[in-house]
Amino acid sequence: MDHKIVGKNTQRLDAVAKVTGRAMYTDDFFERDMLVGKVLRSPHAHARVTRIDASKAKALPGVVAVLTPADLPKIKFATAGHPWSLDPGHRDVEDRLILTDKARFVGDAIAAVVAEDLLTAEKALHLIEVEYEVLPHVLTAEDAMQEGAPLLHENRPGNIVSSFGVQFGDVEAEFQNAEVIFEGDYETSIVQHCHIESMSAYAFVDSDGRVVVNSSTQIPHIVRRIVAQALGLSWGRVKVIKPYIGGGFGNKQDVVVEPLTAAMSLAAGGRPVRYCMTREEVFIDTRTRHGMKLHLKTALSRDGKLQGIHMQVLSNTGAYASHGHSIAMSAGGKFRPLYDFRAIKYEPKTVYTNLPVAGAMRGYGTPQIFFALESHLDDIARKLELDPIELRRKNLIKLGHQDPLTKNVVRSFGIPECIEKGKELIHWEEKKQAHQGQTGHLRRGLGMACFAYASGTHPVALELAGARIVMNQDGSVTLQVGATEIGQGSDTVFAQITAETLGLPVDMVHVVTTQDTDITPFDSGAYASRQTFVTGIAVRKAALEVRQKVLEVAARRTGLAPAEMDLRDRMIVETSLGRTVCSLGDVAMDSFYDRLLAAPITSDTSANVRINAMSYGATFVEVEVDIQTGRVEVTELWNIHDSGTIINPKLAEGQVHGGVSMSLGAALLEQMLFDPVTGKPLNPNLLDYKLPTVLDTPKINAAFVETFDAAGTFGSKSLGECPTISPAPAVRNAVMDATGVAFHKIPLYPQVVFEKFREAGLLAERSVQHV
Amino acid sequence: MAERIDLNLKVNGADHSVSVHPFARLLDVLREDLRLTGTKEGCGEGECGACSVLLNGRVVNSCLVPAVQAQGAEVVTVEGLAEGENLSSLQAAFLVHNGAQCGFCTPGMLVSATDLIHRCPNPSDDEIRDGLAGNLCRCTGYAKILDAVHTAAEREAAR
Ligand code: FES
Ligand code: FES
Numbered sequence: 001m002d003h004k005i006v007g008k009n010t011q012r013l014d015a016v017a018k019v020t021g022r023a024m025y026t027d028d029f030f031e032r033d034m035l036v037g038k039v040l041r042s043p044h045a046h047a048r049v050t051r052i053d054a055s056k057a058k059a060l061p062g063v064v065a066v067l068t069p070a071d072l073p074k075i076k077f078a079t080a081g082h083p084w085s086l087d088p089g090h091r092d093v094e095d096r097l098i099l100t101d102k103a104r105f106v107g108d109a110i111a112a113v114v115a116e117d118l119l120t121a122e123k124a125l126h127l128i129e130v131e132y133e134v135l136p137h138v139l140t141a142e143d144a145m146q147e148g149a150p151l152l153h154e155n156r157p158g159n160i161v162s163s164f165g166v167q168f169g170d171v172e173a174e175f176q177n178a179e180v181i182f183e184g185d186y187e188t189s190i191v192q193h194c195h196i197e198s199m200s201a202y203a204f205v206d207s208d209g210r211v212v213v214n215s216s217t218q219i220p221h222i223v224r225r226i227v228a229q230a231l232g233l234s235w236g237r238v239k240v241i242k243p244y245i246g247g248g249f250g251n252k253q254d255v256v257v258e259p260l261t262a263a264m265s266l267a268a269g270g271r272p273v274r275y276c277m278t279r280e281e282v283f284i285d286t287r288t289r290h291g292m293k294l295h296l297k298t299a300l301s302r303d304g305k306l307q308g309i310h311m312q313v314l315s316n317t318g319a320y321a322s323h324g325h326s327i328a329m330s331a332g333g334k335f336r337p338l339y340d341f342r343a344i345k346y347e348p349k350t351v352y353t354n355l356p357v358a359g360a361m362r363g364y365g366t367p368q369i370f371f372a373l374e375s376h377l378d379d380i381a382r383k384l385e386l387d388p389i390e391l392r393r394k395n396l397i398k399l400g401h402q403d404p405l406t407k408n409v410v411r412s413f414g415i416p417e418c419i420e421k422g423k424e425l426i427h428w429e430e431k432k433q434a435h436q437g438q439t440g441h442l443r444r445g446l447g448m449a450c451f452a453y454a455s456g457t458h459p460v461a462l463e464l465a466g467a468r469i470v471m472n473q474d475g476s477v478t479l480q481v482g483a484t485e486i487g488q489g490s491d492t493v494f495a496q497i498t499a500e501t502l503g504l505p506v507d508m509v510h511v512v513t514t515q516d517t518d519i520t521p522f523d524s525g526a527y528a529s530r531q532t533f534v535t536g537i538a539v540r541k542a543a544l545e546v547r548q549k550v551l552e553v554a555a556r557r558t559g560l561a562p563a564e565m566d567l568r569d570r571m572i573v574e575t576s577l578g579r580t581v582c583s584l585g586d587v588a589m590d591s592f593y594d595r596l597l598a599a600p601i602t603s604d605t606s607a608n609v610r611i612n613a614m615s616y617g618a619t620f621v622e623v624e625v626d627i628q629t630g631r632v633e634v635t636e637l638w639n640i641h642d643s644g645t646i647i648n649p650k651l652a653e654g655q656v657h658g659g660v661s662m663s664l665g666a667a668l669l670e671q672m673l674f675d676p677v678t679g680k681p682l683n684p685n686l687l688d689y690k691l692p693t694v695l696d697t698p699k700i701n702a703a704f705v706e707t708f709d710a711a712g713t714f715g716s717k718s719l720g721e722c723p724t725i726s727p728a729p730a731v732r733n734a735v736m737d738a739t740g741v742a743f744h745k746i747p748l749y750p751q752v753v754f755e756k757f758r759e760a761g762l763l764a765e766r767s768v769q770h771v
Numbered sequence: 772m773a774e775r776i777d778l779n780l781k782v783n784g785a786d787h788s789v790s791v792h793p794f795a796r797l798l799d800v801l802r803e804d805l806r807l808t809g810t811k812e813g814c815g816e817g818e819c820g821a822c823s824v825l826l827n828g829r830v831v832n833s834c835l836v837p838a839v840q841a842q843g844a845e846v847v848t849v850e851g852l853a854e855g856e857n858l859s860s861l862q863a864a865f866l867v868h869n870g871a872q873c874g875f876c877t878p879g880m881l882v883s884a885t886d887l888i889h890r891c892p893n894p895s896d897d898e899i900r901d902g903l904a905g906n907l908c909r910c911t912g913y914a915k916i917l918d919a920v921h922t923a924a925e926r927e928a929a930r
Contacts, residue, residue, distance in 0.1 A: 011866055018874030019862040019881060021809015021849035028808035119794065194909050196813040196821055197875040246811070246875025247909050279814040487873025487910050650869045654915055658872065661912030686818035686907060694903045694913040 005500045006714045009650040013492045013511055014244070014485070023244045026200045026216040031272035034202065035064055037264040038121035039275075040111040040128050041285070042103030045354040045679030046137035046150060049101040049110060049130055057113060057127040062120035065267035066128065067112040069101040072263055077230040080323045081219040081253040081360070083462040083524045093161060093321035095153050098230055098259050103132070104152050104319035105354050106680045107284035112260060114268045137354035139679050141293070141316045144351045152319060152352040159352040161317055162325035166332065168404050169343025171299075174308025178299030182380050186372035187745040189671035190291040190316070192283060193361055194691050197246020199277045199286050201261040205270030206239075211262050214241045218252040218486050219525030220515045230259035231266070238262070242515040248486045249662070250360035251287050253527040254322055283684030287322055287359030288672060290315045290350075294372035299343075304386045306395045308343035313369070315350040315358075322359035324350045330460065331365025333403075335373055337410050337614045338452035340397045354679050356672070360527065362662060363724045366453060371746060374449035374729035379742055388733065389419060389428075392450055406459055408612045412707035412717070414642025415450060415616040421705060422448065422620035422640045431622060435738075441627045444635065445738025448620045451725035455613040455711075455718035456530035463530065463609040465538035466521025469498065469546050471601040473592055475570055475584035476508035477546065482523025483535035485513050488720050489651035490531040494539045496647055497713055501543035502550070503567030504584070521606065529615070529718030532647060536713035538607035545603035553587045556597065613709045613717040617641040619660070619730035625738045627762050630754030632668055632735055634698040639727065641702070644709040644717035652719055656702035659723025665692045667728035667746050690749075780841050782807065783851030791838045798822045798833040800841070801848060809849040809878045813907070820906030823879035824848045830886045832905075849878035852885060861885055861923040870919035872910035880906045884920045893928045896921070 017023040054066040078092030085091045099109050111128050115121035138144040144152075144159040152159055175181055201215035211233065217223050220240040228235040245252065257275050264273040277286070292315045299308040311332065317324030328348035336344065381388040399413040423429075428446060435444050456463045468480040479498050485491040495509040502509075512520065523535060551562035554572040558565070558581045566575045570584045591601045622636040639656050646652045669690035673682040683689045690696075702723075708715035728746055735753075736742050741760045743753070757763055775790040782805060789804045798815075801807045801824065813821035815834045822834040825847035852859045861884055864870065871877040880903065887894060887902030894902065899920050908916065 012869060012871070014874065015866045015869070015871060016858075018871040018877050019849075019858065019865045020853055021807070021878045023874050024808065025811070025875065027812070028802075030803070030806070194907075195873070195875070196819055196907060196909055197811070197873070198813070245873065246813075247873040249909070279816065279818070487875075489872070650915075654869050654872055654911060657912035657914040658910045659912075662909070685816065686814050687816075691907055691909070693905075693907060694900045694917070697913050700912050700914055 003500055003714065005496045005506060006647050007645065010492055010496050010506050010648055012489055012651065013495055014513060025197060025244045025246055026202065026214055027276055029214060031204060033271060035114050035116060035268055035271055035273045036118050036121050037261060037273050037275035038113050038125055039109045040125045041107045042110055043106065044103055044132055044134050045106050046135040047103045047132035048135060050133050051131040052111060053129040054111065057124040060120065060124050060127060062116040063113060063124045064116065065114040065264070066124065067099060067263060067267055069097065069099045071267065072098050073232045075230060075232055077226060079226065079255045081222045081255065081525060081527060083464065084225060093325050096320050098263055105356055106678070107356065108319065109260065109285065112264060114264045114273050137679055139353055139355055139674060139676065141314045141351040141353060144353045152354065156352060161321050161350045161352055162329065163349045164329050165347040166405055167345045169308065171308040171310050171343040171345040174299040174343045178307060179302045180300050180384065181297065182300070182383065183297045184376045184379050185744055186294045186296070186375055188292050188368045188371055189747060190358065191289045191666050191670045192672060192689070193249040193251040195247030195249055195251060198279065198282050199257050200275070201257045202272055202274035203262040203265040204272035205265060210237050210239055211266070212239045212241065213258050213262055214243065215258050216245045216252060217242050218248040218484050218527060220484065220517050221482060221522055222525060223255055223258050224517045226255040227259050227262050231262060240517045242484055244513065245486050248526065249362045250364065250527065253360045253525065254287050256286050279686060280684045283672065283689065284356055284681055287361070288318065288356055289361040290317060290324070290327060290358040290365060290368065292368040296372055296376045298376065298380065300380065302384065304384060304391045304394055306339055306341055309341050310345045311347065313348040315348060316353050316355065317350050318353060318355040318357040320357045322357050324358060327360070327365035331369045333406065334366045334369065334452050334454065336403050337397060337401060337408065338415065338450060338616070339395045355674060356681070362659065363721045364528065367663060367666065367725050367728060370449065370451050370725045371729045374726065375732050378733040378736060389423065389448060393419060408614065410614050411711055412613065412642070412644060412709040413616065414705040414707040415618065417705040418616060418618045418640040418642055419450070421703060422618050422638050425638045425703060426620040426622060426636055428620065442624055443627065443738040444622060444624050445734045445736070446622050447730045447732065447734025447737055448618055449726040449729035449733060450618045451616065451722065453529065453615045453718060453722045453725065455533035455615060456609065457528045458610055458612045463534045464606060465523045465535040465609065466606040467535065467538040467542040468521050468604045469542045469602065471546060471588050471591065473588050475588045476510060477502065477504065478510045478512065479539065480512045480520050481535055481539060482515060482521045483531045484515055484526040486526045488531070488655060489648065490526065492651060493532050493647045494535065497536055497539050498543045501540060502547055503569055521604065529720040529722065532716050533613060533712050533718050534609045536716060537609050538605060540713045541607055542603040542605045545605060546601055549601045550584065550587050553590050554582055557582055557586065557590065611711045613644065613711045615643045615717045615719065615722050617722055617726065619726040621727065621730045621734050623731060623734040623738060625735055627739065627757055630750035630757060632731065632748055632753060634664065634731065637698060637727065638701045638703060639723050640705060641719060641722060642705045642707050643719040643722065644707055644712050645715035646704050646706055647714065647716055652704065653702040655719050656723040657700045659721065660700045660727050661692055661697050663724045663727035664731065667731045668748055669696065671747055776839055778838055778842055780844050780846060782846045783848060793839065795838040796834055797836040797838050797841050800838045801833060807848050807850050811875055811878055813875065820883060821876055821879040823882040823906065825882060825886060830883050849881055852881055859885065860926045861888065861919065864919040864923040868915045868919040868922065870916045876906060876908040880908065880916055888924050888927050894924050
């Protein structure tokens with residue numbers, strides 16, 4: 001392909017704003033007489049509020065309003081950032097109130113204060129008198145499903161939010177006929193997004209009586225709907241603005257602070273109120289990644305041909321459903337377009353417990369599933385003495401594969417090349433040789449893992465994207481999209497797509513980065529790695545429409561037919577001769593000022609994308625394990641991706657680096673800890689929660705196998721979440737290669753690793769050698 | 772309401788006097804009183820480094836510094852790194868290397884790295900990592916930030 005701009009390292013459009021400190025985030029806007037909100041949170045994991053008296057708090061000078069559950073509409077709403085479903089059977093779980101009189105986790109929001117300043121608000125919180133009837137609580141999914149376990153939500157027997165699974169083929173028959181059956185248990189811990197910008201919003205009622213919410217969100221149009229639903233307002237009365245946002249990773253694909261912030265402003269007579277969570281609140285009352293327990297049972301032939309798999313998943317979704325009902329289900333479908341099983345039985349159970357709420361996080365459950373599956377495959381390879389790479393190769397689906405359930409078709413399939421490339425880049429064979437016969441306390445090992453992922457959510461949910469392009473007098477264009485730039489670089493990619501289509505330099509594409517639901521076209525937002533793929537289709541469609549209109553105006557000027565001309569470098573050229581016939585600026589001026597025919601060139605369009613494209617990749621990693629301390633160090637890592645055509649290599653690498661580091665955090669360091677008796681969070685801060693620092697992060701190498709997927713714009717597929725899937729199991733497999741010890745739970749932090757080495761006799765073995 | 776305190780300080784070369792709450796943090800004065808919102812708050816408890824500024828030439832977490840402690844001090848924030856429209860070599864290197872994604876850690880990173888290059892010309896990779904160990908980033912895996920700091924340090928050393 002001879003693209004001028006697609007495939008090039010266009011500099012981020014927002015780079016200058018971000019390095020100069022001029023980029024404005026939600027907390028950087030100040031309104032006159034702005035008030036602050038604070039929230040009173042339950043100290044109990046499960047308790048009914050029997051009495052609440054806010055009179056002393058209300059009487060405190062500087063307090064403008066105090067909100068309790070009684071002051072708010074009793075409308076249960078769903079917080080998950082999905083498009084609304086016209087089918088009531090398909091809707092998200094409506095189990096949340098803005099403030100609750102039944103606390104379901106330590107930190108559940110009971111009451112709120114609006115005050116002139118933060119200190120007054122904090123003082124007022126202490127003056128609210130609450131009496132609780134403490135209820136028995138459950139912290140693990142197993143306990144929550146026990147008979148007689150306390151119920152979190154009355155209408156959910158067994159505390160089960162969802163147990164919707166899938167099945168095809170006859171898995172029991174596969175087990176009966178199998179030469180080998182292999183079983184394994186795997187577990188992942190609860191981790192968090194840790195976007196550096198807090199969860200924050202401010203709201204006010206404008207002069208037209210409309211409720212305006214400025215929020216750090218990935219999903220402005222969805223926030224509008226949910227704020228309206230939660231407060232019983234008509235949807236059009238709410239307006240949501242999203243300025244720059246300081247990271248989301250799925251946590252902001254959920255409606256967390258906005259309904260409360262809007263309620264605070266309404267309670268304060270429409271005055272502007274800011275509610276910005278403290279870091280501790282972000283840990284406790286936003287969302288987490290589901291901790292999952294997985295049991296895998298696999299039927300295969302002795303030479304390693306996979307036949308059937310039964311995967312049972314227990315997913316702890318915490319106190320409210322959020323995305324819980326859809327994550328386990330969605331994540332369980334991602335390995336089907338990768339490995340060829342004749343029969344699959346996938347049985348997830350998502351269960352309420354009295355812990356903070358789990359929701360969407362980069363990869364949407366897929367990292368947990370692949371941690372189990374890719375660890376399991378290595379366990380199988382070890383047991384059957386097969387090469388783990390060969391085992392995977394042998395079982396790959398083929399190009400053209402159609403999923404029996406989603407009907408999605410694999411139109412591009414670069415995983416074989418990814419595996420080949422990864423093997424070469426890390427010098428797999430040479431390193432294997434070099435690692436032979438290691439005896440010291442430092443041992444090196446190699447591991448790999450593969451993944452597959454989708455581009456957006458089709459066919460599960462609506463994939464609608466909007467784009468609007470307006471041509472300006474100078475021939476530049478202004479592009480508006482409803483999909484949100486959240487740091488991933490989507491605005492830049494959209495500008496590249498537009499510029500490529502219109503023969504413009506990128507700096508003549510002005511992207512409106514702030515979303516305002518009054519102005520920006522409808523789009524469900526930034527999630528599911530959908531922006532380049534789904535919104536990219538809408539942007540390309542808008543750009544093509546503008547291109548056509550430009551050529552029509554040019555045809556009037558030149559007498560040539562539109563089909564005989566092309567747009568190149570701000571000029572209209574006669575394609576066959578390569579001759580410039582007029583400039584884009586001439587056309588633009590005609591479109592605005594021609595006394596007879598003026599009609600500005602615009603496109604306001606949308607794409608309802610009813611297609612999907614599978615992305616693939618693999619991690620290859622070498623680790624060094626210190627038997628004496630349990631420390632695992634990544635000494636070399638490659639992530640190889642097939643994400644179709646890469647529109648901007650440098651931005652793509654950035655996505656890989658960030659995604660890999662997030663997965664390495666989950667593999668080696670990160671977990672949210674709770675007191676097993678009280679359910680109180682033990683490490684809700686960035687010191688005790690081990691977010692990787694630059695000292696913990698190894699050099700991460702990214703490489704791409706570029707395929708062309710006919711479904712995507714310029715052949716592109718998803719990337720954003722993909723890098724977060726395979727590093728953790730690859731590291732785990734490398735540790736097993738180095739030490740012979742199979743770990744079944746992440747994170748592999750030194751204490752756990754050390755203890756397991758001691759159990760496995762590795763330490764004894766070493767001390768004997770020392771004698 | 773508590774009495775307010777008069778605070779005089781120099782920020783990015785300009786003198787300011789503001790009257791502040793006795794509990795105000797330097798971060799609040801910069802962001803709210805002076806509307807220098809480039810400096811960010813990521814945790815408010817000294818863990819993330821998003822609020823890093825130079826106070827009398829040394830990097831501090833401005834969320835931990837009582838404003839009154841900056842009486843008579845010189846402060847440099849991210850807004851003070853460029854000279855007019857001329858970006859510093861570090862800022863320029865962030866553009867080239869895609870050092871900022873969401874950009875929220877970026878101001879603090881730039882301030883810490885500016886200090887590092889100043890203190891330690893020709894830093895090794897380990898020295899750079901040490902210098903940035905107090906600045907958390909969730910987007911970049913630090914990779915492009917390190918590339919940018921290396922490039923800028925080399926450029927500075929060559930001057
Ligand atoms: S805001 Fe100051 S260190 Fe995080
Ligand atoms: S760029 Fe987002 S936190 Fe660093």
